[in-house]
Amino acid sequence: MDHQRSRAPALAAALLLALAGAGCTATTDAVRGVGGTPGAAGLRDPYFPKLGNGGYDVRHYALTLDYDPKANQLTGTAEITARATQDLSAFNLDFHGMTVHSATVDGAPAAVNRAANELTLRPRADLDKGSTFKTVVRYSGSPRTITDADSSEEGWLKTSDGAIALGEPTGSMAWFPGNHHPSDKASYDITVTVPKGLTAVSNGELRSRRPAGSGGRTTFVWHAGQPMASYVATVAMGAYDVRTTPKKGADGVPVYSASDRTVTARSEKLLARIPELLAWAQENFGPYPYLSTGAIVERTGDSGYALETQNRPVMPADQFTTGILVHELAHQWYGNSVTPRTWQDMWLNEGFATYAEWLYSEDFEDTPAQVSHERAFADRSNWAFPPAEPPSAENISDPPVYGRGAMVLHKIRQAVGDDTFFTIVEGWAQEHRHANASTDDFVAYVEEESGKDLTELWDTWLYGEDKPAKP
Structure with missing residues (x-):
């Protein structure tokens, strides 16, 4: 009290x-921890106020998972290394479904309480501000699929031979407990054991593949050393064909891609183009921010959308096209490396990735970006609301966030000229590499780098309710 x-x-x-x-x-x-208080049970995100948790900053997740696809049973251990940002008497983790068997903080049992998606842990001793502590949560059960406000499905998606975990915007809480707000990024080690004949693919680089006991089970160990928001963390398990390309030259990036065996034939030609497309992206956006790249191609219907999961985006076979691959690769800079501070800033992800498609069409398909801009301008769906102010969580993936977001970038290009524009595009990715940034940060950066007052542009294209008379 x-x-x-x-x-x-x-x-x-x-x-x-x-x-x-x-x-x-x-x-x-x-x-220790005299006067400690509980960390906040949410970060008051404009669209997901209960998402994330206050009082600490996660530095690293070590996730150990064992999956039985026939029974859809997941056994997991989450080791979470974090730094207290206040004197803490208790703290929360976001976690949806499954059963928690035990929890410890710095090796000592912690009291556990659950309410909806909030898992509250009370350590035996309060945690001092600035101290680093390790939390271990052991859990199991049938991970759930989460249906979003816009009716799309995320979280744990069961497939015919395994499963795939997709997290945007809240789905990662379905398969591991954590601080699931994009503002708290961390490094990851993800160890997954699967039945004989299946492959487990995740983020970062594959450190090892080894037998796991009897019965032909296999353990895959993945390491993602660069900071990652939990919504772009993934684990995909299935009967995959794996395609790897070793590093070539000083600027080369190793490629690890996986395709469901039923769609390999139709996807292998485009998978082979990833090094070429990545080289083009680096010319436009600057140095690639990660140590490896690739893609995961699933059966049509395994997910209803493509997602920019870090290092290797996930795409269902019917959406595995050049345009979407360019879009998801661009997200590795804009969204994954430069991550939105809140979900209200999502247009910075999707506007940049959509504009990357326009740039690709300009360079390789004889379609100037101005033509793409005019087409987007004529599309009524892009004018439902300003891209920086979606009316609700249900709308954060609606057309204005993509199409009108890209139009904002094109108007900047027209206002400052090509040389300054591409300096801004690359510089923005470098300025906030592996960090978080907001719309206000972007507006300030563009005006500082260009030396121009672009108030009219922001008022009209970024925040304006009405459609301008001309594109």
């Missing part, structure tokens, strides 16, 4: 004096 907390410093001082008088030395644990 509050009146008890206000007396804590005096009680601590009395304890220290008593110990000193007795010829004892007070240990850190004896008075």
Whole structure:
């Protein structure tokens, strides 16, 4: 209670004096975390106010998963290394479904309470601000699919031979507990054991593949060392054909791609173009921000959409086209490396990725970006609302976030000229590499780099309710 907390410093001082008088030395644990308070159970995101948690910053996730696709049973251990940003008496993790069997903080059992998607842990001793601590949560069950406000499905998607985990915007809580807001990025180690004949694909680089006990089961160990928002973390398990391309030359990037065996024939030609497309992207957006690349191609219907999962985007076979691949590769810079500060900033992801498609069409398909801009301008669906102000969570993936977001970039290009524009495009990715950024950050950056006051452009194209008379 509050009146008890206000007396804590005096009680601590009395304890220290008593110990000193007795010829004892007070240990850190004896008075650790005096006055600690619970971390917030949400970060007040404009569209998902309960998503994420306050009081700590995750540095690393070590996820150990064992999956039985026939029973759809997942057994998991999540080791979460974090830094306390306040004196903490308790903290929350976002977690949807499944059963929590135990939780420890720094090796000591922690009290656990669950309410909806909030998992509250109370350590045996309070955590000091600035201290690093490790939480271990053991859990199991049938992971669930989450249906979004726009009726799309995410979370844990069962397939005919395995499963795939997709997280935008909230689905990662369906397969591991964590701080599932894009503002809290971390590195990952993901270890997955699957039945004989299946392959487990995840983010980052494959560190090892080894037998797991009897029965032909296999364990795959993946490491993603660069910071990653949880919504672009993935694990895909199935009967895949794997295609790898070793690093070639100083600027080369190793490729690891996986395609469901039933769609390999139709996808292998485009998969082979990934090094070429990545080289083109680097010319436009600057150095690639990760150590490897690739793609995961699933059967049509395994997911209803493509997603820019970090290092290797996921695409169903019917959407595995050059345009979508260019779009998802561009997200590795814009969205994955430069991640939105809140979900209100999502147009920065989708506007850049859509404009990348326009640039590709300009360079290789004889379609100037101005033509793509005019087509988007004529599309009524792009004018439902301003791209920086979707009316609700249901609308954050609607056409204005994509098409009108790209129009904002094209108007910047017209206003500042090509040389300055492409300097801005590359510089923005470098300025916020592996970090988070907001719309306000972008507006300030563009005006600083261009030396122009673009208030009219922002008021009309980014925030304006009405469609201009001309494109």
